Amino acid sequence: MLVKMRNPKREIEVDGDRTVNHLLDALDLVRESHLVICNGTLVPGDARLAHDDTVEIRPVISGGA
Amino acid sequence: MVASGSKCRSCKAPAVIDLPRHNANFCAEHLLQLCRRQMSKAIDDYDMFGPDDRILVAVSGGKDSLAVWDMLIEAGYRADGLYVGLGIGDYSDESTEHVTAFAADRGLHLITVDLRDTFGYDIPTAARATKRAPCSACGMSKRHLFDQAAIDGGYDVVVTGHNLDDEAAVLLGNVLHWDIEYLARQLPVLPAQHGFPRKAKPLVRLTERETAAWCLLRGIDYLVEECPIAAGNRHLHHKDVLNAIERESPSTKSAFYLNFIDNMAPLLAEQSAAASGDLRRCVRCGAPTTGETCAFCRLVDTASAHDPVPVELVLGKRGRR
Ligand code: SF4
Ligand SMILES: [Zn+2]
Ligand SMILES: [Zn+2]
Numbered sequence: 542m543l544v545k546m547r548n549p550k551r552e553i554e555v556d557g558d559r560t561v562n563h564l565l566d567a568l569d570l571v572r573e574s575h576l577v578i579c580n581g582t583l584v585p586g587d588a589r590l591a592h593d594d595t596v597e598i599r600p601v602i603s604g605g606a
Numbered sequence: 607m608v609a610s611g612s613k614c615r616s617c618k619a620p621a622v623i624d625l626p627r628h629n630a631n632f633c634a635e636h637l638l639q640l641c642r643r644q645m646s647k648a649i650d651d652y653d654m655f656g657p658d659d660r661i662l663v664a665v666s667g668g669k670d671s672l673a674v675w676d677m678l679i680e681a682g683y684r685a686d687g688l689y690v691g692l693g694i695g696d697y698s699d700e701s702t703e704h705v706t707a708f709a710a711d712r713g714l715h716l717i718t719v720d721l722r723d724t725f726g727y728d729i730p731t732a733a734r735a736t737k738r739a740p741c742s743a744c745g746m747s748k749r750h751l752f753d754q755a756a757i758d759g760g761y762d763v764v765v766t767g768h769n770l771d772d773e774a775a776v777l778l779g780n781v782l783h784w785d786i787e788y789l790a791r792q793l794p795v796l797p798a799q800h801g802f803p804r805k806a807k808p809l810v811r812l813t814e815r816e817t818a819a820w821c822l823l824r825g826i827d828y829l830v831e832e833c834p835i836a837a838g839n840r841h842l843h844h845k846d847v848l849n850a851i852e853r854e855s856p857s858t859k860s861a862f863y864l865n866f867i868d869n870m871a872p873l874l875a876e877q878s879a880a881a882s883g884d885l886r887r888c889v890r891c892g893a894p895t896t897g898e899t900c901a902f903c904r905l906v907d908t909a910s911a912h913d914p915v916p917v918e919l920v921l922g923k924r925g926r927r
Contacts, residue, residue, distance in 0.1 A: 547830060548837075572626070573849040576818055583622040583822055585612050585631050601818035602771070602845055603668055604836025 542590055544568075545597040557592025564590060565598070574602050623819055626856035634823045641820045644811040645677050652794045652867075654806035659762035661685040664752050665708075665716075667701035667829040670767030672708055673817040674809050676824060678765070679714065685765070688755050690748055691720035693728020695917035697833050704829045717759070719751055726910035729835075730920045735912035736905065740835045740920050743905060750893060750902035756803035768807040771814045774863040775844040790874040794867060800885045801894035810863070834921055 542557045544564070555564065561577045561584055577584055578597040590596060612621040614633035621631030625640075632640060648654065655661060661678060665671040665687045678685040689705045692698050702718075709716035722728045732747070733740035756764045773792070780788045798804040809817060821828050836842065852859045887893070888900035895901070 548832065571846075571849050571853060572624075573813070573815060573852050574846075576623075576815060576822065578822070583634070583819060585621045585624040587612050587624070599818065599822075599830060601669070601814045602842065602849075603670065603814060604832055604839055604842045 542592055542594045542596055545595070547598075547600055557590060557594065559590060560586065561588045561590060562586040564596070568598070570598065575600055622823075623815075625816070627813070627852070627860060629856065637816070637819055638823055641673075641812055641816055642677065642681065644816075645674075645808050646681065648794060648808050648811045649806075652806070654795045654808060655683075655763045655765075655804070657682065657684075659684070660760065661763055661765050662717075662752070662756045662759065662761040663687050663765045664748065664767075665689050665705050666767075667704035667708075668767070668832075669818045669821045669826075669828045669830075670769050670772075670809060670814065672704075672767075672826050672828045673820045673824075674765060674767045675708075675714070676712075676826060677820070678808070679712070686715040686717065686759075686761075688717045688719070688752060690751050691718065691722070692744060692747075693720075693722045694730065694833060694835065697829075697831065697917075698728075700831065701829050704827060707827065717755060719755070721747060725906050727906065727912070728914065730917045731912050731915045732905060732909035733920045734915040735909045741839065743909070744835075746901060746905065750900070753802055754891070754893065757801070761803065763804040763806050765806050765808060767809055767817070769809045769812050769814045769817050770860055770863060771845055771848070773807070773810050774848050774859050775841055777863055777866055778844045778848060779840065786874065789870075792866075793871060801887070810867075811860070813859070834917060837921075 542555055544553050544555050546553065555567070559567070562572065565572055565575065565577070572586060576599045578599060579588065579590060579594050612624060612631040613619065614621050614636050615630035616636040616639075617633060619633040622634050623637055624631045661683055663671065663675045663678065663685050665675055666689070675685060675687055687705070687709055689702070691702060705716065727735075729740050729744045729747070732743035736743055752764045777792060780792060794810045795806045796804065848859050848862070885894040885896060888895045888903055890899050890903040893900045893902065
């Protein structure tokens with residue numbers, strides 16, 4: 542599946558058929574700091590992603606004062 | 607995608623988000639409802655403002671400030687926006703676009719102040735001219751302009767989008783240094799006093815994952831990119847630390863902050879009253895200050911006399927990406 546990531550903006554290919562939580566773990570990302578959007582829809586941690594999905598992993602942590 | 611197994615706690619429809627701190631999953635509608643309830647609980651519990659108050663929302667184009675403006679309007683409050691153009695390269699240009707579009711699409715009133723146009727400086731130049739961290743010049747400029755705009759415009763309260771993660775991270779920083787003066791002032795609402803307007807943070811009961819979800823589900827086109835100056839700063843490090851703890855024991859982050867407010871802040875209240883000291887009016891702008899001219903007017907003098915500095919020159923190594 543195609544995974545869009547930020548900071549820096551990039552796209553990576555990950556082999557499909559795994560849950561959102563597995564994907565975050567595989568990329569070493571913390572659930573509390575991200576939202577996962579599959580084909581335009583927000584999805585929870587146990588959603589299963591398929592190889593033809595387009596997934597965005599959006600960081601939600603803001604910096605600054 | 608194959609539909610997930612998890613169901614909304616309230617209605618059993620397929621969930622869109624899991625919130626470990628509530629030990630539950632929610633569908634879109636009930637996640638929005640949770641956000642509304644948490645905001646109104648904060649407004650009521652901390653006595654932030656009422657339906658007749660005129661609210662000035664400090665907006666940056668990021669998720670939190672647009673979420674709080676949207677939520678207040680949806681809840682029927684009278685809220686205008688204030689945006690300060692900071693002159694931080696592409697980041698500021700894009701922020702301006704997001705804020706302007708948000709206000710225009712909803713027919714909301716937006717006040718805009720541009721540092722370069724009005725005061726002859728921008729944040730990168732101010733940082734270089736004062737030899738201080740950009741965030742310190744930036745925070746001071748924004749606070750001054752929010753206060754001034756609220757007083758000039760006759761607003762009852764200035765609202766900011768600070769969320770639970772922001773406040774918990776600041777609290778951690780203050781606790782690590784036992785900075786009693788800052789701890790005493792770290793409250794979700796500060797009353798109007800000494801010529802400063804009232805200030806409130808209605809989102810302190812919501813995590814940034816929740817405010818981001820609010821924006822996504824409400825179709826709010828916020829600026830996802832962060833200010834390039836923030837990258838790698840201590841505030842972000844504290845958030846990471848808290849989220850690492852949260853991962854092992856969910857809801858620790860909210861207990862850390864909310865129990866501080868309930869249990870610890872009252873004990874510090876005396877400290878806060880003692881610390882306010884003698885204030886008079888800045889001879890230049892009228893803002894409350896301990897000196898002859900206020901810190902903002904002095905910053906304007908120093909920064910506007912300096913040649914413009916592009917943002918790239920004030921980024922730390924980790925800030926460049
Ligand atoms: S990260 Fe610092 S410089 Fe950037 S907007 Fe926030 S306070 Fe200003
Ligand atoms: Zn539901
Ligand atoms: Zn002044």
